[in-house]
Amino acid sequence: MIYFDNSATTKPYEEVLDTYLKVNRDFYGNASSLHNFGGRAEGLISKAREQIANLIGVKTSEIIFTSGGTEGNNLAIKGVALKYRGRGNHIITTSIEHPSVLEPCRQLEQMGFDVTYLPVNSEGIVSVDDVEAALTENTILVSTIHVNNEIGSIQPINEIGQLLSRYSKVIYHIDHIQGAGKIPLDLYGNSVDLCTFSAHKFHGLKGSGFLYKNQGVRLDPQVTGGNQEQKIRSGTENTGGIVAMAKALRMELLAQKEKGNTLQQISEFLFYELMKLPQIIIHSPRNGAPHIVNFSVIGHKGEVIVHALEEEGIIVSTTSACSSKENTPSSTLLALGVNEDIAKSAVRVSLSYENTMDEAQQFMKALHEVLERLNKVMRRKK
Numbered sequence: 001m002i003y004f005d006n007s008a009t010t011k012p013y014e015e016v017l018d019t020y021l022k023v024n025r026d027f028y029g030n031a032s033s034l035h036n037f038g039g040r041a042e043g044l045i046s047k048a049r050e051q052i053a054n055l056i057g058v059k060t061s062e063i064i065f066t067s068g069g070t071e072g073n074n075l076a077i078k079g080v081a082l083k084y085r086g087r088g089n090h091i092i093t094t095s096i097e098h099p100s101v102l103e104p105c106r107q108l109e110q111m112g113f114d115v116t117y118l119p120v121n122s123e124g125i126v127s128v129d130d131v132e133a134a135l136t137e138n139t140i141l142v143s144t145i146h147v148n149n150e151i152g153s154i155q156p157i158n159e160i161g162q163l164l165s166r167y168s169k170v171i172y173h174i175d176h177i178q179g180a181g182k183i184p185l186d187l188y189g190n191s192v193d194l195c196t197f198s199a200h201k202f203h204g205l206k207g208s209g210f211l212y213k214n215q216g217v218r219l220d221p222q223v224t225g226g227n228q229e230q231k232i233r234s235g236t237e238n239t240g241g242i243v244a245m246a247k248a249l250r251m252e253l254l255a256q257k258e259k260g261n262t263l264q265q266i267s268e269f270l271f272y273e274l275m276k277l278p279q280i281i282i283h284s285p286r287n288g289a290p291h292i293v294n295f296s297v298i299g300h301k302g303e304v305i306v307h308a309l310e311e312e313g314i315i316v317s318t319t320s321a322c323s324s325k326e327n328t329p330s331s332t333l334l335a336l337g338v339n340e341d342i343a344k345s346a347v348r349v350s351l352s353y354e355n356t357m358d359e360a361q362q363f364m365k366a367l368h369e370v371l372e373r374l375n376k377v378m379r380r381k382k
Contacts, residue, residue: 004351
């Protein structure tokens with residue numbers, strides 16, 4: 001099998017699985033317990049927190065462990081909105097955010113908040129001028145995705161951060177879930193206040209994640225109970241998942257250094273080969289993230305291409321995994337100005353550092369064969 005659906009989830013590294021099993025087998029005590037056995041679990045969590053903080057260049061106290069990206073985004077957005085609603089009720093985001101950002105924003109609108117959804121250009125990039133024009137005296141939060149999960153466009157994080165550094169009342173949140181380990185992000189240098197990460201996007205395990213929270217930012221807790229995680233996120237800690245996540249992040253960042261050029265070469269090969277096919281429209285920008293290539297096949301629905309390739313042993317996807325079963329066109333592609341029929345024909349190839357050029361070549365060979373077969377069927381129907 002060739003697995004090209006890494007934006008949906010990645011295969012855990014073997015070393016990460018080994019770590020998870022060892023911690024859950026040997027250190028299964030509750031980290032909140034008073035006894036030494038629980039204290040050993042607490043020590044492992046503290047060490048993982050320190051390792052993660054060092055890897056992303058922040059203070060240890062600024063790491064809040066969560067269950068993943070959806071919870072992290074909800075905690076950041078709702079946590080800011082409810083904590084700072086005395087300052088204002090205006091939130092700015094973009095039209096191509098992940099559902100775990102868009103849905104909390106819509107929920108907040110029902111609670112009386114005002115949300116501005118900024119448009120993007122044909123390459124899926126928001127204008128910094130539009131961000132500035134949208135700011136009002138009531139703005140308390142700007143939330144943008146770093147790397148779009150469907151087309152791989154990269155937002156101008158640094159420029160937006162420089163802009164917002166002049167507005168002390170406005171908190172800046174980044175959804176870095178697709179960018180972690182692929183596109184570098186200097187949190188302090190870009191004036192980021194909150195940033196979301198999810199372990200299963202960088203070869204960790206599902207159900208683990210963390211939120212970077214600048215020490216000057218306060219959040220209204222969304223999960224209350226046992227007062228874990230600085231009283232911001234209650235619940236018995238997932239010790240094995242947390243320790244495994246720290247290892248996964250370290251391994252992913254090492255792979256970025258060692259295999260980053262290879263990943264870029266594979267991406268360029270796919271772009272070059274896809275551009276040769278007159279039936280293909282590529283939606284991903286050439287200067288986007290190297291691990292995502294999104295394209296439409298004119299005349300065929302995306303799901304047909306996905307299933308046909310799966311029969312050839314190749315796993316790809318259509319839209320975001322969170323939306324793929326809704327049978328609706330990608331809202332991201334519609335926001336780019338793509339018409340509905342073309343959007344319904346979209347296919348996403350998403351890579352990891354584990355993929356090879358040989359796999360990319362096999363994918364292109366299979367795609368040629370699939371298109372030839374499907375086109376013959378279409379001609380017969382006519």
